[in-house]
Amino acid sequence: MKQPSKSRPWRPLTANCCSTKDQTKIGNFIRCKPTSRSDLSKDVAPMPSFRRLSFSDLSRSSSMRINEDLAQSFGSDLHDFQLSELRAITQNFSSNFLLGEGGFGTVHKGYIDGNFRQGLKAQPVAVKLLDIEGLQGHREWLAEVVFLGQLRHPNLVKLIGYCCEEEERLLVYEFMPRGSLENHLFRRISSLPWATRLKIAIGAAKGLSFLHGAENPVIYRDFKTSNVLLDSDFTAKLSDFGLAKMGPEGSKSHVSTRVMGTYGYAAPEYISTGHLTTKSDVYSFGVVLLELLTGRRAMEKTRPKTEQSLVDWSRPYLSSSRKLRYIMDPRLAGQYSVKGSKEMARLAQQCISLNPKDRPRMATTVETLENLQQYKDMAITCGHWPASAKSRKGASDNKIKIDIRVGATNPRKPSPLVASKKT
Numbered sequence: 001m002k003q004p005s006k007s008r009p010w011r012p013l014t015a016n017c018c019s020t021k022d023q024t025k026i027g028n029f030i031r032c033k034p035t036s037r038s039d040l041s042k043d044v045a046p047m048p049s050f051r052r053l054s055f056s057d058l059s060r061s062s063s064m065r066i067n068e069d070l071a072q073s074f075g076s077d078l079h080d081f082q083l084s085e086l087r088a089i090t091q092n093f094s095s096n097f098l099l100g101e102g103g104f105g106t107v108h109k110g111y112i113d114g115n116f117r118q119g120l121k122a123q124p125v126a127v128k129l130l131d132i133e134g135l136q137g138h139r140e141w142l143a144e145v146v147f148l149g150q151l152r153h154p155n156l157v158k159l160i161g162y163c164c165e166e167e168e169r170l171l172v173y174e175f176m177p178r179g180s181l182e183n184h185l186f187r188r189i190s191s192l193p194w195a196t197r198l199k200i201a202i203g204a205a206k207g208l209s210f211l212h213g214a215e216n217p218v219i220y221r222d223f224k225t226s227n228v229l230l231d232s233d234f235t236a237k238l239s240d241f242g243l244a245k246m247g248p249e250g251s252k253s254h255v256s257t258r259v260m261g262t263y264g265y266a267a268p269e270y271i272s273t274g275h276l277t278t279k280s281d282v283y284s285f286g287v288v289l290l291e292l293l294t295g296r297r298a299m300e301k302t303r304p305k306t307e308q309s310l311v312d313w314s315r316p317y318l319s320s321s322r323k324l325r326y327i328m329d330p331r332l333a334g335q336y337s338v339k340g341s342k343e344m345a346r347l348a349q350q351c352i353s354l355n356p357k358d359r360p361r362m363a364t365t366v367e368t369l370e371n372l373q374q375y376k377d378m379a380i381t382c383g384h385w386p387a388s389a390k391s392r393k394g395a396s397d398n399k400i401k402i403d404i405r406v407g408a409t410n411p412r413k414p415s416p417l418v419a420s421k422k423t
């Protein structure tokens with residue numbers, strides 16, 4: 001697959017905020033040596049230090065140093081905003097402007113006019129206000145700046161700028177008018193048509209494929225519906241790079257990390273060993289494919305035990321179109337391609353293989369999904385759609401129980417793998 005050209009070569013970069021005695025200079029960038037903070041020492045094995053987003057100091061001098069480093073590294077590609085400016089454009093982070101809420105903090109809509117900054121066009125933006133408790137929040141903020149600040153692709157949300165003032169950490173992104181896939185897919189009444197689901201799956205797959213195919217591969221680590229944002233024409237863009245990680249180097253097969261992510265989406269071998277590979281993202285992608293097919297969430301604690309995990313519940317239905325129709329999203333009302341859904345289910349099945357080696361690469365996944373766009377056979381017109389909802393084992397209550405609210409208190413929201421992260 002042809003990758004769009006990048007504005008400049010992608011290179012691993014970190015900003016500096018550890019104390020001077022813990023630093024090593026590498027070209028323009030400064031390495032942070034591992035600190036003794038307990039949450040960092042939980043890493044399974046030390047990472048090359050320039051990739052380690054490890055921070056021991058959130059003092060005023062640190063934030064000043066970070067700003068200097070980021071300004072030097074990114075130049076005019078990223079804007080360094082003042083907190084007062086971001087307050088002004090979001091009406092002091094008013095709840096009326098709230099776009100969403102994740103484990104990281106709240107996201108508010110703002111509007112930048114043409115006179116805001118030189119070289120910055122008038123546009124609506126999304127401002128993420130980091131809920132900074134401990135180091136994790138700061139690490140996530142910095143990971144987003146470092147990754148999204150350098151990676152540019154039509155299927156990645158564009159980072160416009162950041163703000164680092166004393167203990168405040170904010171991010172400014174392009175505004176995505178249709179919000180997250182989560183908000184559309186699990187809505188009670190309105191539904192995403194089959195062709196739109198396919199378009200979203202292809203866009204998100206291209207985003208992941210770009211990350212995995214980069215010169216220095218990046219593992220996204222938190223692929224899920226709330227992190228897939230939608231443009232006005234339903235182009236999918238990945239956002240929320242707070243957990244992204246550089247892939248293994250050289251002959252290494254994996255990177256070893258503290259296990260973080262979201263239950264229901266995280267690959268089983270990653271949860272049990274902490275070994276992270278690009279195939280961990282492929283597993284999560286398979287889970288989202290299942291969500292697109294069934295309209296069910298990856299993990300739903302309010303369902304009967306056997307139905308709580310989407311992967312476990314759906315696995316026996318994925319191998320034949322005869323069985324598959326029983327778990328297809330009732331909101332589609334039979335308006336989906338039988339052939340397309342069958343092949344998407346087969347792809348999902350491969351993606352959620354227990355052995356990571358049996359999972360396809362994301363580039364292959366993109367091709368497979370693009371081929372499904374040719375199918376126009378609708379289940380409703382070829383008798384594949386069961387007349388009675390009662391015959392749809394286990395799927396009949398899908399319509400009534402789903403809570404579309406975005407928030408940490410939603411019992412249907414996926415739960416974090418570690419307390420500090422994420423919804």
Ligand SMILES: Nc1ncnc2c1ncn2[C@@H]1O[C@H](COP(=O)(O)OP(=O)(O)O)[C@@H](O)[C@H]1O
Nearest residue numbers: 100101102103104105107126173176180226240
């Ligand atoms: N650029 C954006 N445009 C519109 N809505 C957004 C944007 N960024 C985030 N959101 C909304 O805010 C929610 C949380 O954002 P996210 O970046 O995932 O935060 P967290 O890191 O806290 O999980 C998203 O699921 C989405 O609903």
Ligand SMILES: [Mg+2]
Nearest residue numbers: 102226227240
């Ligand atoms: Mg998120």
